[in-house]
Amino acid sequence: MAINDPAEIRELLSVKRRIAVVGASPNPARASYEVMLFLRDKGHDVIAVNPGHAGKTIDGVPVVASLANVEPPAEIVDIFRNSDDAGSAVDEAIVHGAKAVWMQLGVINQAAAQRAEAAGLIVVMDHCPKIEIRKLGL
Numbered sequence: 538m539a540i541n542d543p544a545e546i547r548e549l550l551s552v553k554r555r556i557a558v559v560g561a562s563p564n565p566a567r568a569s570y571e572v573m574l575f576l577r578d579k580g581h582d583v584i585a586v587n588p589g590h591a592g593k594t595i596d597g598v599p600v601v602a603s604l605a606n607v608e609p610p611a612e613i614v615d616i617f618r619n620s621d622d623a624g625s626a627v628d629e630a631i632v633h634g635a636k637a638v639w640m641q642l643g644v645i646n647q648a649a650a651q652r653a654e655a656a657g658l659i660v661v662m663d664h665c666p667k668i669e670i671r672k673l674g675l
Contacts, residue, residue, distance in 0.1 A: 540650055540660045549613060549637055549659060550670050553580045557607050557635075559626045560617030561585030563595045568641070568665075569617035573598060575667045576615075579675070584611060604633040615639045615666060624649040631656045641665055 558573045565571070574596055577583040584607050585595050591602035601607055604614065604626075614630035616623050616638060623640050627649035630638045637659035640646065650660045 540654070540662055541664060542659075545637075545659045546661055546664070546669055547673055547675075549639075549661070550666060550673065550675050553582070554612045555582040555584070555607075555609065556613045556615055557584050557586050557604055557611035557633075558615045558617065559586045559604070559629075561587050561590075561595060561598070561600065562617075563587075563590060563593075567617075570595065572615070572617075572641075572665060572667045575670075579670060604629045604635075607633065610634045612636045613639055615641065616644060617641050618644065620644050620646050624652075627653050631658065637661065639664070639666060642668075 560569050561573050562569045583598050585598050585600040588602040590600045593600050610633055614635045616626045618626050623644050623646040627638050638653045640662040642665045645663050653660045
C-alpha cells in the first residue's frame with residue numbers, strides 16, 4: 538500500500554461505502570458539513586462523529602459521540618481534525634476496524650499514516666473526497 542495511491546482512491550470512492558465523518562459540523566459554512574452532505578447525496582451511508590452534537594442529526598445524518606458508537610463499523614473514516622488531533626482519530630479508526638482513513642486537505646500526520654498502514658488500512662492524506670469524486674467523474 539502507498540499513501541494517496543490513485544487506484545486505491547478510485548476504488549474507495551467508486552463503491553458506495555459506510556463513511557464516518559470525524560469532526561462533522563452542523564454549521565453549513567464548514568467544509569465538514571459540505572463534504573458530509575455531498576457524500577450522502579452521492580449514495581454513501583454517512584454517520585457524523587461529533588461528541589458535542591451526539592444524539593442529534595445534521596440534515597438527516599445521525600450524529601454519534603465517537604467511532605465506538607458507529608454500528609455497523611464504518612469502512613472509511615474521514616477525518617476533519619487538525620493534523621495533531623488526527624493521530625487519535627486514526628488510532629480509533631484502527632481499533633474500530635475501518636478499511637481506510639482519509640485525512641482531509643491540510644491534515645497531514647505521517648506518524649498516524651504509518652500506524653494505519655502498518656495495521657493494514659488504506660491511507661489517504663491531504664485530499665478531499667468531494668474533489669476526488671469530481672476529478673474522477675464518479
